[in-house]
Amino acid sequence: MLPDQRELATAAALALPRFVGSTALFHAAVAERMAVTPTELHCLHLLHGGVSDSPTELARLLGVTTGAFTRLLDRMELHRLAERAPDPADRRRLVVRPLPDRMAELAELYAPMARFVGERLARLDRRQLTALLGFLTDGTTAAEQAAAHVPDVTHVISS
Amino acid sequence: MLPDQRELATAAALALPRFVGSTALFHAAVAERMAVTPTELHCLHLLHGGVSDSPTELARLLGVTTGAFTRLLDRMELHRLAERAPDPADRRRLVVRPLPDRMAELAELYAPMARFVGERLARLDRRQLTALLGFLTDGTTAAEQAAAHVPDVTHVISS
């Protein structure tokens, strides 16, 4: 790896936390405009991404308890974001389905960022796009795993 | 733009919200391990990035009111993350300074993600790194501006 590449990599690693922070803030602003909590919005993304439709699994991915997820679902139904449906195979379970009702509103709120992303991506060639996409998808799973196994630093404190 | 490039761009745009969500969750997990709120951690990143040292400006960047930031600062001082210092030029103001005390602990908690990012970036060439870095930095400012000017959708609701 060449020196300037190392510099670029360092700069990117430093830019990452701030990027995440500000983007999360943007999501919070969108959620507020929709009179909805950021967690509800995050859940909506998971639902539309087809990641899962199981309450327990969704709660885990969202980082909340199943108890909190019950109220979360209550609110999402109230806000016409999703709905409960019985699971025919297991009467204890239920499946969560996203509702299309407020998608237009959501798209409008995301418009500024969508435009930015679109313009930015249009300037990249195939290799650059592949790198970016790979970084995002692998980073997602890495973050989910890392969040579940954050190293215990008790010994650092106690030492 | 070729068809497969368009597909890649679309995929990247879809992967972005989930990436942000899961990464934010990882940050929340790190914050919890440090017995600290995610907002405190976000503020710490801003301080170490040298973005600003003004309470009002930091509150704006964090998306909280100045009132909430006062308690936030109280907690950060309590947790040895930052400290208040008087502004010699203006006795109304104060300067927020990050403390190095718990940086080792923080680095250890970030280690898994840092390793992933490092390995992932090492595989990219100069053009790819430049594209990624540009996307992150420009995306940060775009998100901050977009968060401040989220379009009003009242007419959508009322219609």
Place this chain on the structure above:
DNA sequence: GGGCAGCGGCTGCGCCAGGCAGTGACTGCG
């Protein structure tokens, strides 16, 4: 140079998202 509008940070109060722990319904294994 004295009054005054505006700014910067601090505080009482209430709200609400979420954790915790216990409950009931249901499943499937022994």
Place this chain on the structure above:
DNA sequence: CGCAGTCACTGCCTGGCGCAGCCGCTGCCC
């Protein structure tokens, strides 16, 4: 057929944050 485990749900409580009012300080402006 009973029993342990799973899944979603519910009171109770904590705590971060918004809101609005407050005080001290600054700098403009007559």
